[in-house]
Amino acid sequence: MFEITRKDIVNMFNRIKKEIKVELNRENYSRALYLIDRAAVWGYFYNFQYSDDDLERYIQILANHYREKLSFIPKKQTSDRVLLVTSRISDNHELIRQYARALVVCDKPSKIIAMRNDSTMSKCANLLREIENKVEIEWIEESDNYDEKVISIAKAIYSYNPTKVLTHVIPWDVCSIVAVMAAKTCPCFNICFNDHTFWIGKSMLDYLIEFRSYGATISVEKRCIFPEQLIHIPYYPIVTEDVPFQGFPFDREGKIVFFSGGDGYKMMDKSNTYFNNIDRILDENPKAVFFLASGRTDFLKLKTKNLKNKDRIYISNNRRDIYAVFKNCDIYYGTYPLVGALMSEYAALCGKPIVARSKKKTSLEEISGILNHKYPEKVAFTTNDEMCEYAHKLCDDVSFRQAEGERLKKNMTSRAEFETKVLNVINGNLETYDFQPLDMDYEDIERFYREFSIKYAEAHVGVLYHIFGIRTLVMWPKLIQHFIRAATK
Numbered sequence: 411m412f413e414i415t416r417k418d419i420v421n422m423f424n425r426i427k428k429e430i431k432v433e434l435n436r437e438n439y440s441r442a443l444y445l446i447d448r449a450a451v452w453g454y455f456y457n458f459q460y461s462d463d464d465l466e467r468y469i470q471i472l473a474n475h476y477r478e479k480l481s482f483i484p485k486k487q488t489s490d491r492v493l494l495v496t497s498r499i500s501d502n503h504e505l506i507r508q509y510a511r512a513l514v515v516c517d518k519p520s521k522i523i524a525m526r527n528d529s530t531m532s533k534c535a536n537l538l539r540e541i542e543n544k545v546e547i548e549w550i551e552e553s554d555n556y557d558e559k560v561i562s563i564a565k566a567i568y569s570y571n572p573t574k575v576l577t578h579v580i581p582w583d584v585c586s587i588v589a590v591m592a593a594k595t596c597p598c599f600n601i602c603f604n605d606h607t608f609w610i611g612k613s614m615l616d617y618l619i620e621f622r623s624y625g626a627t628i629s630v631e632k633r634c635i636f637p638e639q640l641i642h643i644p645y646y647p648i649v650t651e652d653v654p655f656q657g658f659p660f661d662r663e664g665k666i667v668f669f670s671g672g673d674g675y676k677m678m679d680k681s682n683t684y685f686n687n688i689d690r691i692l693d694e695n696p697k698a699v700f701f702l703a704s705g706r707t708d709f710l711k712l713k714t715k716n717l718k719n720k721d722r723i724y725i726s727n728n729r730r731d732i733y734a735v736f737k738n739c740d741i742y743y744g745t746y747p748l749v750g751a752l753m754s755e756y757a758a759l760c761g762k763p764i765v766a767r768s769k770k771k772t773s774l775e776e777i778s779g780i781l782n783h784k785y786p787e788k789v790a791f792t793t794n795d796e797m798c799e800y801a802h803k804l805c806d807d808v809s810f811r812q813a814e815g816e817r818l819k820k821n822m823t824s825r826a827e828f829e830t831k832v833l834n835v836i837n838g839n840l841e842t843y844d845f846q847p848l849d850m851d852y853e854d855i856e857r858f859y860r861e862f863s864i865k866y867a868e869a870h871v872g873v874l875y876h877i878f879g880i881r882t883l884v885m886w887p888k889l890i891q892h893f894i895r896a897a898t899k
Contacts, residue, residue, distance in 0.1 A: 668700045
């Protein structure tokens, strides 16, 4: 079979957009919403562009339809009321807990509107405890009926009549986006959910909250968002300190422990850079050991089985005591070619130095913007030699190791600093983001997503199959091999 090309991927995307137009002309709005959702998922998976003007236009058409259908007319606003609209709520994912905490201290009436399904409440128990009796939550039940979802969300927004809307929605959440556009009569501040991927909803926002120059660069260069619309709010990570340390699967005495881990796709490149450098660091530092944690232990074992120093590499499933693991390790080793943002933040928060690779042109391994919130100091190295030399110095000099960890820790944003910035937004004290654009390697980023999607995710045939059914294989015969493999897994 021939390999799927960029042209194929774009053609598939355009075919979905053609279906959206058909359904809009038929006034089949629920189906149109679903198809926009799927088109955005396709764009997110392949990342061949970062926004799409056609989808934004369709979203605006839908927003106008629901505004007229629901007879929304502007209501008089008598006092400040802050609303946060989000796709989902969780204790430790995305930025909802950080922003919910900020609402608690904002000294204004505030509310969160969020989707709920059968498992939602068990995933956000700690967050709910923190905001109980301080911030109201209105739950919208998940539904396969997109029309009903938009109407429910829009009515909740219109009824609350906010003076400021914050949104934090997943890249394809068309229902929340259309509802906000249909119901809002005040400024919308979109908290960027994924700064490095395709997303819909730029036509919803008045301002975009970015947390690093990486996302700001993409938003200006590729999403065509004006620089004066950008606001900079770096965030702090949520940590769980009440889970006791469960130990290491080796004797810790006399060893320098490197910790790393995450999803396997963050460690995959053609040169096997991440794993070869583990072997080299172990070769050059006799006291060092590596502890790797991932939900894909099979992948890690496969990648490390032929390494010279495999006996000093210890592999574990994901750890519930992740914060305690960071407190007890010596050095964090960053994933490559895709950076692990939260893991890097945990390391800095715990005062652990970071050994990381980067490219000369910025790609998916960019780490400085995740950590350097106050001073533009170097974190990653652009060559293996530089990085391994730094690792050796960390292993050889405990005082240097501690000083490097403290340097990173001081560069992070604290909870108090974060909340001050959010309150400035809520109170109308807006300061645009005067960022330094990065030299982005967009081709490398796109290549990574395409290769991963085709080789490891069976070209995401499920997205197309659920839209077009068996016609998918007639329209794009190249997908047959991927469909067969996906169906037999």
